[in-house]
Amino acid sequence: MMDECAIRVERLGKRYRIRHARAAQTLREDLVDLVRAPFRRGTMEDEDTVWALRDVSLEVRRGEVVGIIGSNGAGKSTLLKILSRIVAPTEGWAEIQGRVGSLLEAGTGFHTELTGRENVYMSGAILGMRKAEIDRKFDEIVAFAEVGPFLDTPVKRYSSGMQVRLAFAVAAHLEAEVLIVDEVLAVGDAEFQKKCLGRMQDVSREGGRTVLFVSHSMDAVQRLCMRAVLLERGRPITIGSTASVVAQYLARTKAPSSAGAWIDLSSVERRGSAVARTVGARYWSDLDQTGGQPYPDGPLTISLAIEAAAACTVASLAVTLYDMQGTKLVNADTIALGRTLRLEPGRHEVTLHLPELHLNPGMYVMGFWLAGPLGTIHDFVPAAFELEVVARPGPGLGRAASDDGLVTCRLELLDSD
Amino acid sequence: MHMLRPVARPVVVIRPLKGWAPLDLREFAGTHELLYFLVLRSLKLRYRQTALGAAWAVLQPLLAMFVFTVVFGRLARLDSEGLPYPVFALAALVPWTYFANALTQVSNSLVDQHQLLTKVYFPRLLLPLAAVISGLVDLAIAFILLLLALVSYGIAPSFRLLAAPAFGLLAMATAFAPGIWLAALNVRYRDVRYAIPFLVQIWLFVTPVVYSSSLVPERWRPFFGLNPMAGVVDGFRWMVVADAPAPSARLAVSVAAVAILLTAGLYYFRRVERSFADVV
Numbered sequence: 265m266m267d268e269c270a271i272r273v274e275r276l277g278k279r280y281r282i283r284h285a286r287a288a289q290t291l292r293e294d295l296v297d298l299v300r301a302p303f304r305r306g307t308m309e310d311e312d313t314v315w316a317l318r319d320v321s322l323e324v325r326r327g328e329v330v331g332i333i334g335s336n337g338a339g340k341s342t343l344l345k346i347l348s349r350i351v352a353p354t355e356g357w358a359e360i361q362g363r364v365g366s367l368l369e370a371g372t373g374f375h376t377e378l379t380g381r382e383n384v385y386m387s388g389a390i391l392g393m394r395k396a397e398i399d400r401k402f403d404e405i406v407a408f409a410e411v412g413p414f415l416d417t418p419v420k421r422y423s424s425g426m427q428v429r430l431a432f433a434v435a436a437h438l439e440a441e442v443l444i445v446d447e448v449l450a451v452g453d454a455e456f457q458k459k460c461l462g463r464m465q466d467v468s469r470e471g472g473r474t475v476l477f478v479s480h481s482m483d484a485v486q487r488l489c490m491r492a493v494l495l496e497r498g499r500p501i502t503i504g505s506t507a508s509v510v511a512q513y514l515a516r517t518k519a520p521s522s523a524g525a526w527i528d529l530s531s532v533e534r535r536g537s538a539v540a541r542t543v544g545a546r547y548w549s550d551l552d553q554t555g556g557q558p559y560p561d562g563p564l565t566i567s568l569a570i571e572a573a574a575a576c577t578v579a580s581l582a583v584t585l586y587d588m589q590g591t592k593l594v595n596a597d598t599i600a601l602g603r604t605l606r607l608e609p610g611r612h613e614v615t616l617h618l619p620e621l622h623l624n625p626g627m628y629v630m631g632f633w634l635a636g637p638l639g640t641i642h643d644f645v646p647a648a649f650e651l652e653v654v655a656r657p658g659p660g661l662g663r664a665a666s667d668d669g670l671v672t673c674r675l676e677l678l679d680s681d
Numbered sequence: 682m683h684m685l686r687p688v689a690r691p692v693v694v695i696r697p698l699k700g701w702a703p704l705d706l707r708e709f710a711g712t713h714e715l716l717y718f719l720v721l722r723s724l725k726l727r728y729r730q731t732a733l734g735a736a737w738a739v740l741q742p743l744l745a746m747f748v749f750t751v752v753f754g755r756l757a758r759l760d761s762e763g764l765p766y767p768v769f770a771l772a773a774l775v776p777w778t779y780f781a782n783a784l785t786q787v788s789n790s791l792v793d794q795h796q797l798l799t800k801v802y803f804p805r806l807l808l809p810l811a812a813v814i815s816g817l818v819d820l821a822i823a824f825i826l827l828l829l830a831l832v833s834y835g836i837a838p839s840f841r842l843l844a845a846p847a848f849g850l851l852a853m854a855t856a857f858a859p860g861i862w863l864a865a866l867n868v869r870y871r872d873v874r875y876a877i878p879f880l881v882q883i884w885l886f887v888t889p890v891v892y893s894s895s896l897v898p899e900r901w902r903p904f905f906g907l908n909p910m911a912g913v914v915d916g917f918r919w920m921v922v923a924d925a926p927a928p929s930a931r932l933a934v935s936v937a938a939v940a941i942l943l944t945a946g947l948y949y950f951r952r953v954e955r956s957f958a959d960v961v
Contacts, residue, residue: 280959292872345958346695348801349802349955350798350800350801351956352695352698352956352959353695353696353697354697356697357694358694358695359692359695360692360693361690361692363690366802368800368801369800372797372800372801373797373801375722375726377725377726377729378722378725378726382722382725385718386718386722389714389715390718390803391801392803394711395714
């Protein structure tokens with residue numbers, strides 16, 4: 265049925281002139297251009313233009329949650345900005361049915377001089393909420409953000425975590441039929457991220473809301489989205505079920521690996537402040553028979569080469585293992601040990617040891633996470649390389665454990681009568 | 682091309698940007714609350730970030746009045762239409778101060794809030810509109826100052842003071858019309874920011890703020906009307922002084938000039954607003 269379609273995109277494209285990539289042009293430069301124009305041959309088609317997005321066609325049905333994934337510069341944000349009407353497309357068209365709300369940033373319209381209460385109203389209004397709507401949801405927003413006692417304090421006196429929580433709380437209560445969301449989840453501490461993800465899940469389940477969702481977190485995309493679009497250099501590569509698209513994305517991004525050797529990570533996909541970056545990694549286990557590859561319930565040691573651009577503190581250094589569909593299986597985070605690492609500028613090597621890795625044989629994807637004490641992300645590498653867990657060789661007493669499941673478990677047979 | 686559907690939900694159609702079009706008023710439906718919050722925010726920020734806050738609304742015209750009285754009233758002995766020079770100057774400085782501040786703030790309104798332009802959609806015109814409206818509070822405060830000055834100089838307020846909202850509106854339009862041109866240009870050319878103080882200064886000299894418009898030779902007066910602020914200032918003096926010349930056909934020229942500049946400005950704004958986020 266025609267009206268089941270909430271978002272319809274037809275051959276959408278956006279071209280930028282490279283000269284415009286930097287800050288505003290000065291009047292003098294344009295006057296010079298104006299004088300030269302009649303003598304210049306060719307048009308915009310010249311090499312000084314670049315297509316940030318091209319030939320994107322897509323239909324999203326009402327109530328569907330669609331993820332958009334791809335590496336940096338793939339055109340994800342450009343697509344969201346066009347659909348949010350922030351920038352105009354160069355070619356093609358799109359039609360959106362219903363009230364559109366776009367959350368491209370946490371805290372749009374926030375001003376640090378204003379109080380929490382004032383910012384809730386300001387940010388809500390800028391995102392498209394009516395005053396009556398904000399009035400109605402005010403208590404809910406404040407409760408979600410957990411900033412109750414500080415409502416009438418200027419936001420500049422809030423901790424960065426509180427600012428982020430309040431900003432997201434406003435955004436999360438936006439009632440729109442079509443929601444366009446860009447990485448808003450990638451802020452705040454882990455606990456709050458979990459809460460946001462839960463909220464997003466509620467939003468998409470209740471009342472058939474249509475959501476378009478960009479994220480670097482394959483785990484979040486897996487959990488929220490039914491379908492996904494993979495963009496690469498401005499063009500759609502695949503559109504299909506989330507699992508298959510995520511698998512394709514991971515297959516395209518990560519590097520292959522083998523135990524013991526340093527893996528160069530300087531050019532993998534990442535984001536973060538880059539104050540400290542993981543530039544290399546190596547891993548090994550304790551058995552020569554497996555060639556150092558990890559095996560079920562065996563140990564795994566990982567060395568990370570971290571380059572710090574400036575002195576910084578790492579409160580959370582995490583090694584994450586995903587399955588090939590992007591589901592997070594293991595997250596070994598130093599935050600649980602309560603120890604912080606102080607890094608001076610330069611190269612460092614940090615070694616983490618997992619005494620037992622409860623994964624069955626198969627291919628997994630390893631990612632890394634470096635964050636400061638206030639939750640500022642220094643470096644987030646969602647997919648660094650592929651890691652193979654191999655079967656344990658040698659004489660076992662019984663048959664090899666079934667590897668139908670991803671995770672191992674111990675089994676005992678209790679006496680029966 | 683498409684079948685007509687029942688209009689149950691708002692439909693947004695996104696197309697490439699081409700050509701000239703008049704302002705689409707439907708976009709402004711329901712945005713009055715956002716406008717209200719933008720005005721409120723700009724007032725709160727200004728009063729909270731400055732030590733003197735609302736006192737600036739009084740201080741600006743008052744200090745200028747003292748300086749002008751000494752330089753132009755005492756030293757240059759300019760004609761002041763039979764009024765005490767301080768009152769003569771203040772009657773002009775009240776709308777002028779509003780105009781000069783509003784023009785500057787409107788022109789910078791988009792650039793100063795570029796983080797909104799790149800992150801969320803709303804009718805872009807709301808930003809300059811909020812800038813020109815938030816200045817009205819200062820204008821009202823300054824107007825009360827003018828009334829106090831009249832009383833202290835023993836000048837009886839006349840019924841003509843009731844025309845103040847009309848002249849205030851003209852001053853607002855006079856700041857807004859060139860302001861939206863400059864605001865849009867400012868996004869592309871940051872030179873505009875530096876040109877504005879200079880523009881305001883020149884504009885002060887072609888407006889009868891320090892001198893009386895009776896100094897302008899008769900045959901130049903119709904052209905003089907092309908400057909709408911001349912009409913506003915003459916209007917303010919007419920409200921205070923019993924025997925000042927009444928607003929004439931020249932005022933009609935002023936209104937027409939503003940109307941043309943505003944209409945053209947709205948077309949221009951509409952044409953370039955969708956590329957703001959690309960350029961800013």
